Amino acid sequence: MERTGTEERARREGLAGGVEGFNERARRALADPELHDSIALFTRKTLKGRAARLAELPDAPELRERAYHIKQETMANLDRYLGQMADAVEARGGRVFFARTGEDVVRYVGELAREKGAKVITKSKSMATEEIELNRRLEEEYGELGLEVVETDLGEWIAQLAGDAPSHIVAPIMHMNRHQIARVLSRVAGEPLPPDVRALAGFARRRLREKFLAADIGISGANFGVAETGTVCLVTNEGNGRLVTSVPPVHVVVMGIEKLVPRFEDLEVFVQLLARNGTGQKLTVYTSFITGPRQEGELDGPEEFHLILMDNGRSKLLGTEFEEALYCIRCGSCLNVCPVYRQTGGHAYGSTYSGPIGAVITPLLKGDREAKDLPHASSLCGACWETCPVGIPLHDLLLKLRNRQVEEGLAGKAQEIAFKGFEEAVERPALYRAGARLGRAAQRPLVRDGSLRRLPPPLSGWTDFRDLPPLAERSFRELWREGID
Amino acid sequence: MRAALFIPCYVDLINPEVGVSVVRVLRRLGVEVVYPEGQTCCGQPAFNSGFFDEARGAARHFLAVFGRERFDYVVCPSGSCTTMVSHYYPFLFRELPEELEVAEGVGGRVREFSDFLANVLGAEDFGARLEGRAVFHCGCHQRRELGVLEEPQRILRNVEGLELVDWENEELCCGFGGTFSVKMPEVSVAMADEKIRALERSGADTLVSCDPSCLLHLKGRLDRTGHGTRVLHLAQVLDPRRGRVE
Amino acid sequence: MRREEFLESIRHRTRYGRYQPTKAPDASWTPREGRGRVEIGDPPSRFLEELEALGGHGRRAEGWEEARDYVVELAREAGARLLVRWDVEELERLGADGPLRKAGVEVAVWRDLGDFREVAGRADIGLSTAEWAIAETGSLVLESGPGKGRTVAILPPVYVAVVPAERVVGTVSEAIRMYAGRGSLPQNLCFHTGPSRSGDIEQSLATGVHGPGEVHVVLVG
Numbered sequence: 001m002e003r004t005g006t007e008e009r010a011r012r013e014g015l016a017g018g019v020e021g022f023n024e025r026a027r028r029a030l031a032d033p034e035l036h037d038s039i040a041l042f043t044r045k046t047l048k049g050r051a052a053r054l055a056e057l058p059d060a061p062e063l064r065e066r067a068y069h070i071k072q073e074t075m076a077n078l079d080r081y082l083g084q085m086a087d088a089v090e091a092r093g094g095r096v097f098f099a100r101t102g103e104d105v106v107r108y109v110g111e112l113a114r115e116k117g118a119k120v121i122t123k124s125k126s127m128a129t130e131e132i133e134l135n136r137r138l139e140e141e142y143g144e145l146g147l148e149v150v151e152t153d154l155g156e157w158i159a160q161l162a163g164d165a166p167s168h169i170v171a172p173i174m175h176m177n178r179h180q181i182a183r184v185l186s187r188v189a190g191e192p193l194p195p196d197v198r199a200l201a202g203f204a205r206r207r208l209r210e211k212f213l214a215a216d217i218g219i220s221g222a223n224f225g226v227a228e229t230g231t232v233c234l235v236t237n238e239g240n241g242r243l244v245t246s247v248p249p250v251h252v253v254v255m256g257i258e259k260l261v262p263r264f265e266d267l268e269v270f271v272q273l274l275a276r277n278g279t280g281q282k283l284t285v286y287t288s289f290i291t292g293p294r295q296e297g298e299l300d301g302p303e304e305f306h307l308i309l310m311d312n313g314r315s316k317l318l319g320t321e322f323e324e325a326l327y328c329i330r331c332g333s334c335l336n337v338c339p340v341y342r343q344t345g346g347h348a349y350g351s352t353y354s355g356p357i358g359a360v361i362t363p364l365l366k367g368d369r370e371a372k373d374l375p376h377a378s379s380l381c382g383a384c385w386e387t388c389p390v391g392i393p394l395h396d397l398l399l400k401l402r403n404r405q406v407e408e409g410l411a412g413k414a415q416e417i418a419f420k421g422f423e424e425a426v427e428r429p430a431l432y433r434a435g436a437r438l439g440r441a442a443q444r445p446l447v448r449d450g451s452l453r454r455l456p457p458p459l460s461g462w463t464d465f466r467d468l469p470p471l472a473e474r475s476f477r478e479l480w481r482e483g484i485d
Numbered sequence: 486m487r488a489a490l491f492i493p494c495y496v497d498l499i500n501p502e503v504g505v506s507v508v509r510v511l512r513r514l515g516v517e518v519v520y521p522e523g524q525t526c527c528g529q530p531a532f533n534s535g536f537f538d539e540a541r542g543a544a545r546h547f548l549a550v551f552g553r554e555r556f557d558y559v560v561c562p563s564g565s566c567t568t569m570v571s572h573y574y575p576f577l578f579r580e581l582p583e584e585l586e587v588a589e590g591v592g593g594r595v596r597e598f599s600d601f602l603a604n605v606l607g608a609e610d611f612g613a614r615l616e617g618r619a620v621f622h623c624g625c626h627q628r629r630e631l632g633v634l635e636e637p638q639r640i641l642r643n644v645e646g647l648e649l650v651d652w653e654n655e656e657l658c659c660g661f662g663g664t665f666s667v668k669m670p671e672v673s674v675a676m677a678d679e680k681i682r683a684l685e686r687s688g689a690d691t692l693v694s695c696d697p698s699c700l701l702h703l704k705g706r707l708d709r710t711g712h713g714t715r716v717l718h719l720a721q722v723l724d725p726r727r728g729r730v731e
Numbered sequence: 732m733r734r735e736e737f738l739e740s741i742r743h744r745t746r747y748g749r750y751q752p753t754k755a756p757d758a759s760w761t762p763r764e765g766r767g768r769v770e771i772g773d774p775p776s777r778f779l780e781e782l783e784a785l786g787g788h789g790r791r792a793e794g795w796e797e798a799r800d801y802v803v804e805l806a807r808e809a810g811a812r813l814l815v816r817w818d819v820e821e822l823e824r825l826g827a828d829g830p831l832r833k834a835g836v837e838v839a840v841w842r843d844l845g846d847f848r849e850v851a852g853r854a855d856i857g858l859s860t861a862e863w864a865i866a867e868t869g870s871l872v873l874e875s876g877p878g879k880g881r882t883v884a885i886l887p888p889v890y891v892a893v894v895p896a897e898r899v900v901g902t903v904s905e906a907i908r909m910y911a912g913r914g915s916l917p918q919n920l921c922f923h924t925g926p927s928r929s930g931d932i933e934q935s936l937a938t939g940v941h942g943p944g945e946v947h948v949v950l951v952g
Binding site for chain 1: 732733734737738739740741742744745746747781841842844847848851852867868870875876877878879880881882885886903904907908910911912916917918919920922923924925926927928929930931932933934935936937939941942943
């Protein structure tokens with residue numbers, strides 16, 4: 001790519017508001033027809049399942065309202081519910097750690113591994129641990145322990161082996177096809193494996209079984225936490241969650257503080273919404289409710305249970321107009337309906353969380369500067385809000401994030417001037433009309449075959465790919481004044 | 486029945502024929518149509534880019550223009566602009582009670598064109614004629630905020646000679662999204678291409694919508710890619726002269 | 732970070748600034764009794780239907796003998812050498828140990844096991860009962876406890892549960908409500924729904940990735 005081309009594009013995008021990162025990554029994704037097919041296939045299947053499962057629930061709209069209100073109640077009293085959860089876990093013989101940052105979590109787990117002399121750690125899928133890059137940081141900061149941290153969710157494991165990042169909250173390697181997967185696993189197997197689902201899955205089962213049985217510590221996330229009983233609810237399809245939390249002598253849960261619900265019976269709402277909305281199932285294969293360490297007389301199950309309650313920027317949102325972003329149950333449904341995600345896939349977002357929810361919480365958790373482009377990676381169509389089982393107005397939150405950027409001066413001088421000018425023109429009809437007349441004159445040399453084919457930046461973004469009709473010779477207002485018959 | 490016309494800025498300046506058709510259709514139904522002087526733009530471009538203060542400036546001007554006289558209805562041939570006034574003006578003024586009251590007053594009286602025809606005038610058959618096979622594209626705001634999805638389709642089914650067909654992915658956004666269309670042009674166009682593929686598979690030769698902004702974007706791409714698809718606003722379908730002025 | 736500090740900073744946030752959401756779902760919610768109660772006429776039949784639809788194998792046995800025969804036949808067909816089972820009264824009553832051993836299948840009971848990983852990890856079949864079953868979804872409700880190993884239902888590639896038919900309840904909601912407000916939950920409660928599955932490889936279904944790929948449920952009575 002020539003420097004001048006990149007510079008030109010950057011300059012143009014600077015004028016249009018700074019969405020360099022996303023656009024760059026999106027362009028790569030758009031040039032990949034296999035990716036497009038993978039995404040289309042996945043979303044079609046999942047949405048079909050979702051529609052069927054929701055049709056079976058006569059009270060689906062009410063479940064959604066209940067979910068919203070339960071989450072609202074939870075956030076309004078989060079300190080109390082967190083305290084209650086901690087008490088309940090400790091009453092059952094578990095240990096609770098309050099982690100302000102990702103670093104706190106890494107340190108706790110690292111020190112625990114050191115204390116236990118752990119060598120193998122199995123992990124079930126946890127977005128929270130990906131968010132804080134737990135695996136990489138354990139490797140870096142506790143390298144001397146010689147820890148082997150193994151992702152056991154099939155998709156996450158393959159991604160880990162491929163050195164790739166997950167691209168979807170629920171289906172991490174949705175972007176890979178069987179040939180790519182076969183290549184990765186063949187490398188690991190040390191022999192060629194056929195691009196056949198059964199063969200690849202069979203290999204995964206055999207290889208990971210060793211790890212499941214050898215693990216010293218199992219780390220999981222939590223889909224939900226119940227304050228009343230100290231219960232962690234885990235939802236999986238493969239069984240790796242069960243194995244990670246039942247076999248090793250130590251079980252560590254890393255849970256975002258927003259995952260809490262007040263009462264066990266509240267799970268009735270969430271467990272159904274998560275499965276039906278997220279994967280188009282009535283229930284996932286294994287819906288587990290885990291409370292503390294094993295009890296007297298039990299032969300399996302963890303002897304030690306550690307619950308890490310992680311903040312990592314979430315509490316900043318409480319009581320603000322962005323609080324609803326915390327109501328998310330990570331079902332992935334918004335990704336499936338997003339027309340932008342449909343074209344670009346998850347990697348374009350450049351963040352742990354992609355799609356509409358990713359575009360909202362990444363700037364909220366990491367800061368506007370770090371994720372400047374994400375709130376703009378949307379046409380604000382509202383499909384995400386429509387599908388969200390908790391009713392989070394994601395499209396409005398994106399708009400508010402755009403406004404926040406403007407308030408913080410991140411929109412760039414060019415845009416600020418442009419929209420100030422826009423406001424002036426719009427408030428003064430005479431100026432507006434004068435501008436139109438000017439435009440009509442200025443466009444004449446640019447009109448070719450009745451259409452504007454090339455315009456200067458930022459409008460070149462339009463004309464590079466689309467025709468644009470010229471300003472009409474007579475505006476509607478002028479026609480009206482002449483009389484319309 | 487007296488109704489004020491709210492003509493979106495790009496209809497005023499680029500596609501005035503849409504406005505002309507609206508006037509003709511309403512007058513034929515016996516509506517006295519008024520065009521409040523001085524209207525410019527509802528402010529949505531600034532709003533969608535996060536420039537809420539500037540959007541408020543535009544909104545105040547709009548409310549002043551449409552507040553000069555108490556209209557029973559303000560009719561707008563754009564789902565997205567209607568939503569801007571009815572849903573987002575109250576949001577913009579949520580912390581300014583006096584202006585909020587004005588915004589809610591006017592906002593409550595703004596109706597999208599097909600909504601006005603079907604639900605206020607109770608009219609769905611206009612004796613219109615158009616030969617062809619059409620698909621209907623519902624703008625996202627119109628679908629999700631206004632909930633006016635069925636009315637335009639019922640109206641189209643009554644058009645003689647016109648076969649209204651389904652198309653895949655009909656609920657997907659066309660990719661316009663206002664400034665999104667120039668800020669993220671490749672993604673915007675990829676979204677349009679997804680809709681165009683569905684259009685091709687449906688065998689339709691005509692694309693109709695109640696959102697001229699969606700049509701601007703889709704027609705722009707259809708023309709650039711050599712499709713000869715006829716693109717019309719619903720009002721033009723109902724106007725035998727399609728908005729042309731001799 | 733210390734608990735009090737952590738909770739106080741959160742309390743501070745929630746106390747100052749209570750944002751009014753603009754897009755909250757409209758109707759206010761009042762709890763309603765019997766909500767979500769889908770009328771299920773014949774729970775055991777519905778259970779078996781749902782299980783089969785998921786690729787599990789279901790059987791309605793008139794009595795314990797029929798159930799026992801099913802289990803023994805299953806072990807024989809699977810060419811099993813080791814079966815591990817829960818140490819519970821229902822399975823004593825099932826009386827499958829004798830016939831299994833006679834058929835050349837070693838039976839390990841979940842009691843005094845030493846290293847459970849050794850046993851459950853080697854077993855070809857896991858056998859348990861269930862507290863409840865859920866008709867709506869074809870799920871088993873499994874509680875852990877003394878004699879009731881979690882890994883019996885998770886490590887062996889084949890899993891069979893023998894459950895009295897009257898334990899089938901209607902819906903997920905009902906099942907959850909049975910444990911709500913109960914006071915003391917088992918350490919591990921699991922709604923186990925059909926064979927283990929993964930759609931991660933091109934959204935094609937792969938069963939038996941990690942958990943048992945073959946799941947059998949015999950409802951007795």
